[in-house]
């Protein structure tokens with residue numbers, strides 16, 4: 001591999017969320033050079049089945065010709081245009097299509113704010129909530145509630161409401177104080193549950209009432225949760241949990257944000273997880289699959305009255321009456337808009353959501369068939385086209401078993417993702433029975449060697 005042979009070339013790039021020294025000493029196995037459909041390819045000719053859709057994002061398969069063509073065409077037509085006090089048609093078109101195609105007609109979510117990533121979508125959502133309360137004369141509503149084990153990206157807002165200790169510990173001095181609900185992962189009670197844990201866990205939502213008693217509701221701006229926590233290892237909400245959070249937020253006028261950076265755009269067989277769980281939040285954040293991962297893009301969907309309240313707050317309607325002092329150079333980037341519109345076209349033309357609904361039971365059966373492959377399997381969980389396997393930990397070597405497992409999967413031609421003591425998977429939404437079967441077969445082979 002030309003690139004890899006030249007170790008000096010590997011030095012300058014400080015890789016994100018990576019053991020840089022390990023990678024740069026052992027790059028061969030992990031270096032990807034091209035991709036097509038469900039597969040990655042390496043320069044030394046290996047073909048790797050992608051059971052993670054890249055990083056939960058290439059949901060329609062890699063290098064989908066419709067999406068690639070749309071990006072190329074856009075790059076040759078309008079490569080960049082500002083969206084501060086200027087506009088270009090595709091940004092309006094894509095926002096409109098997100099609401100039309102991904103949100104039920106009955107939904108109150110009516111407006112879309114574009115960002116450049118999931119992290120910036122989360123930070124934008126938090127700011128929009130503050131701006132909304134401020135515009136209503138309730139600027140004291142400034143506290144946020146997140147959840148233990150939640151991942152909301154890496155901005156200071158996101159890590160403040162996030163609940164993964166490793167992502168926070170070096171930065172605590174610069175974070176804002178947020179409260180955290182207890183997480184809902186209860187392996188001792190719910191191990192090997194298919195889909196949502198049917199009982200036990202909904203009561204965890206009640207702890208929001210304790211925080212309301214502690215701070216008073218009129219000091220709290222919003223509650224943010226992932227409907228299914230992805231990065232912490234596919235933590236599925238117990239039956240009734242999200243509905244109860246919604247009820248408490250409504251009773252106390254707290255905004256509810258669903259961070260759907262992973263669960264959005266079809267992962268559960270619906271436009272968003274909100275529809276799957278039949279719980280409407282006030283705000284949704286999304287990214288990743290929105291453009292099939294082909295161009296960075298994030299978005300914040302907001303209720304009609306949130307937009308109306310903020311946009312009518314500036315006291316005028318002239319060109320200088322900017323209502324929300326927030327935005328990114330790349331909000332509504334033309335290439336992202338083109339990729340996003342093509343993504344929505346493919347979702348419709350290839351009836352991808354139906355495929356997810358059709359294939360999810362195969363995925364569930366396949367994953368749970370692995371239970372007896374090794375006594376070191378502690379739990380298997382799944383929902384939609386997401387799934388995780390948790391291993392017994394090696395004392396004093398947390399996560400090591402999962403990393404070794406991932407490396408062995410790669411050697412057998414399969415990409416999975418490590419999350420603590422678990423491996424997490426999110427196959428492309430276009431997967432068929434045969435491809436799901438292939439993932440399960442490789443997992444089964446590697447699991448049977450697990451030490």
Ligand SMILES: Cc1ncc(COP(=O)(O)O)c(C=O)c1O
Pocket residue numbers: 117118119120122151152153154226230231259260261262287288
């Ligand atoms: C739920 C959730 N929110 C936010 C993010 C951050 O997205 P990005 O990496 O695009 O900033 C992620 C990324 O995995 C995520 O899973």
